[in-house]
Amino acid sequence: MAAKNAVLDRGTEISGLLTQASPFRRKTTLPAALIALLALAGCSTTTSTDMITVDRAQGSQENISSLSSVINSSPQDPEGYNVRGTAYGRAGEFSRALEDFNRAIQLNPQFYQAYANRALVYRNMGKPVEAANDYNRSLQINPNYDVAYIGRGNIYRQAGRTNEAFNDFNKAIQLETTDGRAWHNRGLIYQLRGQHAQAIDDFSKAISLSANSPEPYNGRGISYVALNDDDNAFADFNRAIELNDKLAESWANQALVYERRGDKARAYKSYSHAMRLDPNYKPAQDGAARTRANT
Template sequence: MPRFIAISTISRLAVAFICAGTFATPGLAGMTQDLADCTAADRKASADACTRVMNSGRLPKNQLYIGHFNRGSAHFHAGSYDKALSDFDKSIDYNPGYADTYYKRALVQHERGDRERSLADLDRYLEKRGEIAEAHINRARLFRRRGELNQAFSELQKASALDPGEIKAQILRALVLSDLGEQGPARLEAEKAVTAGADNADAYYARATVAFREASYAAALTDIEKALSLKAAFPAALMLRGRIEEQQGEKDKAAASFKKVLEGAPKSLDARAAQDDARARLTTLEPLAVVAPVSNPAPQSQSRSEPAASVARVSECRRFIPSAQTTVAVECPK
């Protein structure tokens, strides 16, 4: 998955600065550091460094897309999705042929709740780069959030054909099969994922989800605790734990787990659905509690929730409604 334009690429910017005489000044060390920071999206200084590079006046116009791409990546990493979207739009304006910008913009639109535009950008990315497993995995996530489970599974099959060892596809395949009510096949997929990724919290969460839906609560709790030992701020795993505690009559423990769900990382697997579900459960358990909203909420008109761990099974002639977290009977096709 593209994160930023690498040093080997942006080092060409340094060449441009050197040729223009910029590095003949006392600002050499500062500009060298800015160029380094601008290529590292996870540094706090990254966005400001990219801004200084672009505002220096020495950067050739045909390389401005690099600065906007890297600054957009830094904003995305920090959770500033509107700023990230603006930078990716500008990067594409400067260089519409750079495929990775469409991929990163798709991720931003995914987080903002704009599923249709996210899918469109992933399509553009695939058109420009060819078949990439990671893009199909992200398409699967989008389809799953929309409740289009068969389409999600098809995307995961494509991803696995392209990269048979891709564990993210295995994990999502287990969850989608479980969403569809196919717990036996889902369990087998989850077992494969745990075997392949013994230190992967998502794999244990997937297996716990299947166990939870099979009412095997002891097994589910064992995997939940393992997942949380690997990734403490894991909203979906905390949500599963809270649901089991609630079913066992431990309402205080359940409420504490649901509150921790709201403190977790919103980008992790099934996080937003878990946080929506936690708010609903806290409203039931603690009617007077004030539940904090999610940061960077998706636009109401576009918001769709990912199926939570407590979703009912989807069967023929029924339809999953993400906003209600349930399935309803529908007229069967003639």
């Protein structure tokens, strides 16, 4: 990969579906408001798809020394700073990453990838305004940069500006992005609008593009629940747990299906596990309160 193409803000790829589901017991109809609450929770997942997964090895002395030697041999080449900044960002060393992206941009003010990379670091530092400004600048330079549309769309979505977010995800998709987050995040907006068939299509596309990511499975499962397709919902929630068993939302979603089946004991067990993972996750708190007396 050329140094100028070093991009920090890329989604991961996902493996195939789990198709089998456990046999149903009696289905319990839950209030529509509860489904809406879980769908909303899915729109602000405990593991955001635009947050950096820290890999300390990226910041190892050996790796950084190697990248620094490239910079030392060509100190006026902005691409070396962009690559090292990407490594620092992935290692969670955000201040050093900013320094490198700043230098890359100083050397080449038209370096749109460096703006997008710096934007993601700002996003992870809790500075959405600075991040949005950098995404805007990246898109001014290259209006066809899908990564910047997805990144800016995430900022809009989390700020509740869903129409603007939808337009950004649409644009990335029109540009034929191969980043599954564009479909996943557009699916969340369809879901919020109650357009569950469209949401399921988008989550399925995200799954086909992004291996090993539980988020689209959780999203698609919630839309299946909203359409009373509990078999497919249960399969998706179980698959999400297989991919990452540390997410409270996956366990709470699985518990929801148990609850709809009338299996309150298993529902309470899964809700309780979700609470151990994230004591502040409200769907798990509420679900445990509903099912506790049945254990």
